[in-house]
Amino acid sequence: MSGRELVPSRGVWRGSGAASALPATPPGALDGLAFTGPHGQSLTLPELLAQAETDALLVLHRGTLVHEQYLHGYEPHIPHFNASAAKSYLGLLAAVLAHEGRLDRGARVAAYVPELAGTAFGDAQVDHLLHMGTRMSYAGRPYDKALEAQRYFAVLAPQLRPYGYTGPTTIREHLATARATGEPGMEFRYENGNVEALAEVLRRITGTTTSALLSAMVWSRIGAEEDAYYVLDADGAEAACGGFSATARDLARLGEMIRCGGAIGDRQIVPEAVASTIVSGAPNGYPRRAPFPGSPATLSYHDLWWIPNDPYGSFMASGIHGQCLFISPALDLVIVHYGSQVVSPAVPRVPLVRAFLTIGTHLRG
Numbered sequence: 001m002s003g004r005e006l007v008p009s010r011g012v013w014r015g016s017g018a019a020s021a022l023p024a025t026p027p028g029a030l031d032g033l034a035f036t037g038p039h040g041q042s043l044t045l046p047e048l049l050a051q052a053e054t055d056a057l058l059v060l061h062r063g064t065l066v067h068e069q070y071l072h073g074y075e076p077h078i079p080h081f082n083a084s085a086a087k088s089y090l091g092l093l094a095a096v097l098a099h100e101g102r103l104d105r106g107a108r109v110a111a112y113v114p115e116l117a118g119t120a121f122g123d124a125q126v127d128h129l130l131h132m133g134t135r136m137s138y139a140g141r142p143y144d145k146a147l148e149a150q151r152y153f154a155v156l157a158p159q160l161r162p163y164g165y166t167g168p169t170t171i172r173e174h175l176a177t178a179r180a181t182g183e184p185g186m187e188f189r190y191e192n193g194n195v196e197a198l199a200e201v202l203r204r205i206t207g208t209t210t211s212a213l214l215s216a217m218v219w220s221r222i223g224a225e226e227d228a229y230y231v232l233d234a235d236g237a238e239a240a241c242g243g244f245s246a247t248a249r250d251l252a253r254l255g256e257m258i259r260c261g262g263a264i265g266d267r268q269i270v271p272e273a274v275a276s277t278i279v280s281g282a283p284n285g286y287p288r289r290a291p292f293p294g295s296p297a298t299l300s301y302h303d304l305w306w307i308p309n310d311p312y313g314s315f316m317a318s319g320i321h322g323q324c325l326f327i328s329p330a331l332d333l334v335i336v337h338y339g340s341q342v343v344s345p346a347v348p349r350v351p352l353v354r355a356f357l358t359i360g361t362h363l364r365g
Contacts, residue, residue, distance in 0.1 A: 088318075
C-alpha cells in the first residue's frame with residue numbers, strides 16, 4: 001500500500017518531454033564483491049541486500065547503469081517512499097533560490113512567514129533551518145526526538161492519532177507550538193520542523209506549492225520517466241521533510257545531474273555553483289557530527305545534505321528505513337538504495353555507506 005492510499009497527495013509533474021536515457025551495461029559488474037556486515041562479517045551482495053531489507057539498488061558509474069535490482073515485489077515504475085531523503089531535495093531548491101538572490105539565508109524566517117513570529121523557527125534565520133540549527137520544544141513538552149516524530153505523523157495522518165488526541169491537525173499549527181529553548185545556530189539538532197518551516201518560506205517566496213516548485217525547477221527538466229508525489233496535510237501543504245516518493249530510476253537521474261555539476265549534457269539544470277558546493281561542509285558554529293553507521297569518517301551536514309567527509313567528496317540524502325541517494329563525484333558514482341529496514345535497537349544497522357564506497361572503488365578500478 002502506498003502513501004497515496006492513506007492520505008491526500010499531490011503529484012510532482014515529470015513534464016512533457018521524453019525520458020532521458022539511462023545507458024546500461026550487461027549485468028554482473030558487482031559479482032564477487034565482498035562487503036562488511038554490521039558485525040564485521042564478510043557478506044556477498046545478496047546477503048548484504050537481505051540484511052538491509054533492500055527494495056531497490058541502482059548503481060550509475062560515469063553515467064552508465066551498471067546494476068539495477070528490485071526486491072520484495074517493488075517494480076521500476078512504482079514510486080518508493082523516500083522518508084527523510086526528501087529533506088535534501090528541498091535543500092537543493094533553497095540553495096538555488098539563494099543563489100538567484102530570491103532567498104536571503106541571513107533573514108529571519110518570520111520576515112517571510114509572519115505567522116511564525118515568536119516561535120523557535122520564526123525567530124531563527126533561514127540558514128539555521130538549512131543546518132538544523134534550532135533548539136525548541138513543542139507545546140511545552142520536553143524535547144524528545146522519537147516522541148516528536150510520532151507527534152508529527154499524528155499531525156499528518158488522523159489514523160495515527162492516539163485516542164483522545166487534541167493536538168495540531170496541520171503542519172502550520174504544529175510549527176506554531178514550537179518555542180525556543182536556546183539560541184539558534186549554536187548546535188545541531190535534527191528536527192523535522194526546520195524543514196517544514198523552510199518549505200513554507202519557499203512557498204511564500206515563489207507563490208507556489210512545493211510540488212509545483214520541485215517540478216518546475218528540477219523534476220520536469222531531468223528527463224524523469226514518472227511523476228513523483230508528496231503526501232499532504234489537511235491544509236493541502238506538502239510533508240516536505242519526508243512525504244516524497246519517486247522511482248529509483250528518476251532519483252538516479254537527479255543524482256547524476258548533481259554529480260555532473262548540475263547539468264545534463266549541455267543543459268544546466270541547477271547552477272554549477274550550487275551543485276559543486278554541497279560538500280563544503282557545515283558552516284562555522286556547527287560541529288562535526290558523531291560517526292554514522294557504516295561511514296568511514298565523521299559526518300557533516302550542509303543545506304540538508306549529509307557529508308561523510310570521505311576522500312571522494314561524497315554526499316547523500318538519507319532516510320530512516322534505508323532510503324539513500326549517494327553521490328560521489330571523485331568516484332563518478334551515483335547510487336540509489338531503497339529499503340524497508342526495521343528501526344530498532346535490537347536490529348543492527350547495515351553499513352551501507354561503507355558498501356557504497358566498496359562499490360565505487362571497485363568500479364573505479
